Amino acid sequence: GAGVSQSPRYKVAKRGQDVALRCDPISGHVSLFWYQQALGQGPEFLTYFQNEAQLDKSGLPSDRFFAERPEGSVSTLKIQRTQQEDSAVYLCASSLPGGDQYFGAGTRLSVL
Amino acid sequence: GDSVTQMEGPVTLSEEAFLTINCTYTATGYPSLFWYVQYPGEGLQLLLKATKADDKGSNKGFEATYRKETTSFHLEKGSVQVSDSAVYFCAPNSGGYNKLIFGAGTRLAVHP
Numbered sequence: 386g387a388g389v390s391q392s393p394r395y396k397v398a399k400r401g402q403d404v405a406l407r408c409d410p411i412s413g414h415v416s417l418f419w420y421q422q423a424l425g426q427g428p429e430f431l432t433y434f435q436n437e438a439q440l441d442k443s444g445l446p447s448d449r450f451f452a453e454r455p456e457g458s459v460s461t462l463k464i465q466r467t468q469q470e471d472s473a474v475y476l477c478a479s480s481l482p483g484g485d486q487y488f489g490a491g492t493r494l495s496v497l
Numbered sequence: 498g499d500s501v502t503q504m505e506g507p508v509t510l511s512e513e514a515f516l517t518i519n520c521t522y523t524a525t526g527y528p529s530l531f532w533y534v535q536y537p538g539e540g541l542q543l544l545l546k547a548t549k550a551d552d553k554g555s556n557k558g559f560e561a562t563y564r565k566e567t568t569s570f571h572l573e574k575g576s577v578q579v580s581d582s583a584v585y586f587c588a589p590n591s592g593g594y595n596k597l598i599f600g601a602g603t604r605l606a607v608h609p
Contacts, residue, residue, distance in 0.1 A: 427586050427599030483595060488541040
């Protein structure tokens with residue numbers, strides 16, 4: 386595709402609800418990153434995939450957060466039992482190995 | 498751990514003024530350094546980068562020089578425009594797969 390696509394752009398969830406955020410990377414990009422950007426802050430690393438392998442999940446804030454990329458292309462970030470502190474913009478980026486990261490527009494999650 | 502310190506914003510300038518946004522970092526190893534820009538309502542875009550000491554990255558009139566001795570990567574532009582109004586993020590990469598470590602961002606507002 387032309388760029389990294391994320392959906393939905395906006396998600397409102399009630400506290401305790403599960404949500405799933407989708408990332409469609411640039412075709413051919415084997416590396417995929419998820420970042421969390423709180424209001425007024427810089428993005429913070431959550432997790433990294435190389436193809437379908439999740440090589441680093443050290444940034445996931447709790448075991449309620451789970452990410453997958455089963456076929457090495459589209460990735461889903463799932464948050465279970467959402468809490469208010471999960472409200473943020475979730476950014477996905479993809480790259481060639483060692484290459485520049487290209488970001489999607491993000492999903493803004495609001496937990497009420 | 499690796500970290501980035503950016504000058505606090507907002508930075509407010511008149512059109513055609515000179516811009517400097519300071520950035521210093523701490524990192525293990527020898528990172529590449531990046532400036533990303535986030536225009537209102539849009540995703541992060543790579544503005545410029547430098548991959549080794551004394552390299553100068555440049556794009557759209559912006560420049561930044563990799564200063565290893567002072568661990569700095571200050572962003573400069575000789576004459577800003579209203580269209581440069583955005584949030585600017587400094588980021589070294591980290592680790593074998595190049596995850597980005599972002600600063601808090603500096604908001605720039607340029608007035609006619």
